[in-house]
Amino acid sequence: MRRFNLIALAAFIGALVWVFTFDSAATRNIQNRVSSIFAPFKRTGAGVQDAVTGANEEKRTPDELRALNEKLSIENAELKIYRDEARKFHAEVNRLNALLKFDQRTELALIPAKIIVRKTSAWYRGATIDKGSRHGVQDGSPIILPTGPEGRASLVGRVARAGDNESEILFITDELCKVAGQVEGTNERGILEGVRVSTARRPELRLRFLAKDAAVQKSRRVYSWDDTNRFPPGLMLGTVVDFRPGDASSEAIVEPAVNLDELPYVFVMEQKVEEKPASPPAAPPR
């Protein structure tokens, strides 16, 4: 090997070691910068794709448009109801916080976002959305969509990395997108996660770490639970399709509530946690 190649190899190893020493904050900063470089091209690519596939072209008849308008009006009304319910719920949380002398207030808002592109990494299931930290998206924010006849807020996934104008989300079917879940009508709680690899069109989820003597019936719904005030409880996660008792813990197989194949738009649940100062600052001396 030539001397120059040896020097290049040594420099490469040095640079690689340097990269391995990056902490998570540095990594996140780099990822945001690189993503912002590629973002305009990806948005353009998404626009071209929409133009080619005709996603933005209107090919509906007036009757179809009328029916669609009616459907959207109903969904809009449902979302308004949901928003009012959420406001009531958070007013209640804030009231209880005040009673418990908890020095923080929470406020929830929905941020509509468009899925720009789905990620192509072989081992991750996720997408890029067109809203970032400038719009109020935070790491870990839940991504929801109303589903079913009652328009229940169902979990699509969670934000893995919020950039300035775009965010990377992980779908609920990804193994890394974990949520604490509870089976309806029971006290059975566990951690819901996707499977590592699945070529199924609609991969199933696993509600793991249930009590070993748990008894979970099929077709029960699974909802999110959280008592740390960091994740909204009561989000629909899926329906139990199978139950497997184990020696140490049991697990339930859950069908996701949302069909992830057809997702042009989603809602990000913005969670603002405002820390109140413990005491008012002293007046500056005159």
Place this chain on the structure above:
Amino acid sequence: MIFVLLLFILTALGFVIQDFIPAIEWAWHARIFAVPVIFFACAISLPFSVMLLFAFATGFAWDALNHVAIVYPDVVHAALEVDAVPPGSGGAFGFSIFLYALLGSLMHGIRPLFRRGRWELPVLMTGAGTFLLLTLEYLFVNFRRAGFSFPVEVWHHIAATAVLSMIVAPFVFFLIDRLAKLSGYSIRYEGLAYRRWSTS
């Protein structure tokens, strides 16, 4: 220099189009892996030192765009409550740089064939390289998530992706060959050299 710049642009273009390549449902959700195919083609046509630079840039950008490492605090809290081990972050930034350099070095070894216009082995090696890349990535994912599982569909997915890479590889080789001619770059071999020792 112009050729290297063109290859950088080509690789960047690969990153942009990669996300818009659809998965083929009947082929175990495999898709054409544009970035690795372009990288392997670049590795075979560049000197070793420049190949390392390419491996660094490609691996770095790949991890910057695709690396996922997150631990949700609410899940850690919930895991402790249900007596489960709190989950890890699931990735290490920079691992792709190592993988690209390793596989790029393998590709670099068959450079003389490519120079002579023999594309059969480089095409096969592109498929093998993609297979190895995905296998090593999957092994690393298993290692980081502290649990090994090898369902048969993993191997189907990896093999189908490798075959798709082999199918598109000749087009990328042709494109790089054209770019080399366009920029006046001559693909030379600087690795092993056989020397005839003088007996006199």
